[in-house]
Amino acid sequence: QLQLVESGGGLVQPGGSLRLSCATSGSTLDYYAIGWFRQAPGKEREGVSCISASGDITYYADSVKGRFTISRDNANNTVYLQMNSLKPEDTARYYCAAEDAVRTRCLEDGMDFWGKGTLITVSS
Numbered sequence: 001q002l003q004l005v006e007s008g009g010g011l012v013q014p015g016g017s018l019r020l021s022c023a024t025s026g027s028t029l030d031y032y033a034i035g036w037f038r039q040a041p042g043k044e045r046e047g048v049s050c051i052s053a054s055g056d057i058t059y060y061a062d063s064v065k066g067r068f069t070i071s072r073d074n075a076n077n078t079v080y081l082q083m084n085s086l087k088p089e090d091t092a093r094y095y096c097a098a099e100d101a102v103r104t105r106c107l108e109d110g111m112d113f114w115g116k117g118t119l120i121t122v123s124s
Contacts, residue, residue, distance in 0.1 A: 005024075
């Protein structure tokens, strides 16, 4: 059973940056593909970015390409999401999720474990 805890959210001005962390425990992170998802008020949850278990394959939603970077440190059981050039439309609760697989299609229904999320508000 893998536990995931997100951190790093908060209030940031448009154009600013944040780095989210997803700390994992309970199992070896090496075996899991990881994804970041977000849910804005009144909207469905959507996939933002995903990374394979070894870190060699990444996926980004079109809305964040060129601005967000996903990475992982398996030795420290942590996955990161670096978010630059933030926009008001990035405001959402961001969730870290794990799929018990080497690779992932980065789909919500494919994930096996979820964190509780961290809130990001982009506003001036």
